[in-house]
Amino acid sequence: MAELVQELAIGSGFALITEEALRDTDPSALVKWIANQPEWSDFPFVLLTQRGGGLERNPAAVRHLNLLGNVTFLERPFHPTTLVSLAHSALRGRRRQYDARTRLEELNQLATDLERRVEERTHAHAAAVAQLHEAQKLETLGQLTGGVAHDFNNLLTPITGTLDLLQRKYGDSDPRSGKLIGNALLAADRAKTLVQRLLGFARRQTLQTQAIDLAGLLTGMRDLVASSIGPTIELDVAPTPNLPAGLGDPNQLELAILNLCVNARDAMPDGGRLTITAEEITTDVHRRAKLAAGSYVRISVIDTGCGMSDETLAKAIEPFFSTKEIGRGTGLGLSMVHGLAAQLGGAFMLSSEVGQGTRADLYLPVAENVQPLAVPTASGPPPAASGRLSVLLVDDEDLVRLGTAEMIRDFGHSVAEASGGAEALAMMAEGLAIDAVITDYKMPRMDGAALAQRLNAAYPSIPVLVITGYTGITEDVLHLPYLAKPFTQSEIIQALISLVGRNLGVVQDAKV
Known part of the structure; x- marks a missing residue:
């Protein structure tokens, strides 16, 4: 052998x-x-x-x-x-x-030989791979969240609506149950926020883009930011004078800035200083941001916290990456800001050193025709008034349809239910008398947009409200009034009031 x-x-x-x-x-x-x-x-x-x-x-x-x-x-x-x-x-x-x-x-x-050639162009190759990897992550996550958000929001709708209804009915009479229901509502709201952050990273959320007075927005957020970061952190909000308007969605922008401030707070557990500034810049002096030629407003959130290592900084905007303890963060805050900036045509950049703090720069395109910010109003039930609406509710999901119908009926209105567009049109053809139609957007065979077009052609005086948990709605729906899932009882009733242009609310002692 x-x-x-x-x-x-x-x-x-x-x-x-x-x-x-x-x-x-x-x-x-x-x-x-x-x-x-x-x-x-x-x-x-x-x-x-x-x-x-x-x-x-x-x-x-x-x-x-x-x-x-x-x-x-x-x-x-x-x-x-x-x-x-x-x-x-x-x-x-x-x-x-x-x-x-x-x-x-x-x-x-x-x-x-190829490896030697690749080594000679390492920097260019690494940059190309990083860009491709980022694009693939965005596209993959965008495709995933587009469908998941619809199903997830559909599941949250009856949960949120039912908990809200129970809170109004029994929260005051049974404090213990009220507290438990309140905690459940808080959890549902956090789930809704998680979906929004996923969509923000994937650039799939629907943006209400407009010109924003950024100086006014930052000044108006001072109290909210101060309460979020706590008394141990000194806050300085200092936008430059004569700041031009920025292009963006005010609600999403506030959420992004608040995310950055909360991250800064977590980086300063023993206190420190948080500075929020805003200034106009041009791309010729900020080439690293990879912005198209033009003018931008740069919003900077600067902290004096622990800072990040180069390794952590390189992964900071990756989805689900987090240095926080389990249960204290989803790892989607910075990625959401990055996705929002890219969707608006701007950019997001981080710079940090260990022990020297972190600077987060959010670039927004300069806009014209600035509009004043809407003054937020306190949430709550619609004002009580006499009046009764007859509503046709169309949704292929039984749980969502039943839960939404009960929320509307609880306010004294009459609700007829249909599980699809064809059934809804058949009920109308048989002479169903209604004041408004509420329809889901994503349904088999006939979606909410097609149903709205059919109803508008046959019954132009009947308004249509689209409720949707889907984020990729098309232009044929954007002109219609729509309400995002999940929603509370107050939100669906307020949407009805806006839809019909009447001040309708709770019918006292109504049992339907």
């Missing part, structure tokens, strides 16, 4: 072995040689047996097969021509392996 292995190491076309030679010898050296063959090699063996190679006739053949691998069994006695034929076949196979070795060596040489 030792001599055989030595000859194999020198180089051979194939090996001819008798079955008896393997019976009373230690094959470990041969097994080791076979296992250590190079990737191109599968050395052929011809084994001479007494009872043939069939497993049913020679059970020992299984052991030989496992031992030798590429083995051909030849039963004795045999004709010399058979042996010669097997020898030629084994040699041809071995020559093909040597040819494969030559081609593999050539490929390895080419790979070595």
Whole structure:
């Protein structure tokens, strides 16, 4: 066996072995040689047996097969021509392996040359790969969240609505139940926020883009930011005078800035200073932001916290990456800000050093025709008034439809239910008298946009409200009044009031 292995190491076309030679010898050296063959090699063996190679006739053949691998069994006695034929076949196979070795060596040489060329352009290559990776993440996550958000928001709608209804009915009479329901509502709201952050990173949320007085927005957020970061952190909000308007969605922008401030707070557990500034810049002095030519407003959130290492900074905007404890963050805050900036045609940049704090810069395109910010109003039930609406509610999800119907009925209004567009049109054709239609957007066969078009053509005086948990709504829906899922009882009633232009609210003691 030792001599055989030595000859194999020198180089051979194939090996001819008798079955008896393997019976009373230690094959470990041969097994080791076979296992250590190079990737191109599968050395052929011809084994001479007494009872043939069939497993049913020679059970020992299984052991030989496992031992030798590429083995051909030849039963004795045999004709010399058979042996010669097997020898030629084994040699041809071995020559093909040597040819494969030559081609593999050539490929390895080419790979070595290519690797050298790649090393010469490392920086450009790394930048291209990083951009491609980022684009792929955005696209993949965008496709995922587009569908998941619809289903997730549909599930949250009856949960949020029912909890809100129970809170109004029993929260005051049973403080313990009220507290539990309140906690459940808080959890549902956090789930809604999580979906919005996912959509923000994936650039799939619907933006109400307009010109924004950014100085007024930042000044108006001072109290909210101060209450969020706590008394141990000194806050300085200092936008530059005569700041031009920025293009963006005020609600999403407030959420993004608040996310940055909360991150800054977490980086300063022992207190510190948080500075929020805003100034106009041009791209010719800020090429690193990779912005198109033009003027931008840069909103900067600067803290004096612990800062980030280069490794952490490189991963900071990746989805679900977080340095916080489990349960204290989703890892989507910075990625949401990044996605929002990109969707608005701006950019988001981070700079940080360990022990020196962090600076977050959000670039927004400069806009014209600034509009004053709307003054927020306190949420609550619509004002009580007499009046009763007849509503047709269309939704293919039974749980969502039933929950929404009960929220509307609880305010004293009448609700007829349909599980699809065709059923809704049939009910209208039969003479159903209604004041408004509320329809889901994403439904099989006929979606909310198609249903709204059919209703507008046949019944132009009946207003339509689209409720949707889907984020990719198209232009044929954007002109219609719509309400995002999940929503509370107050939100659906307020939407109805706006839809019909009447001051309708709770019908006292109404039981429908």
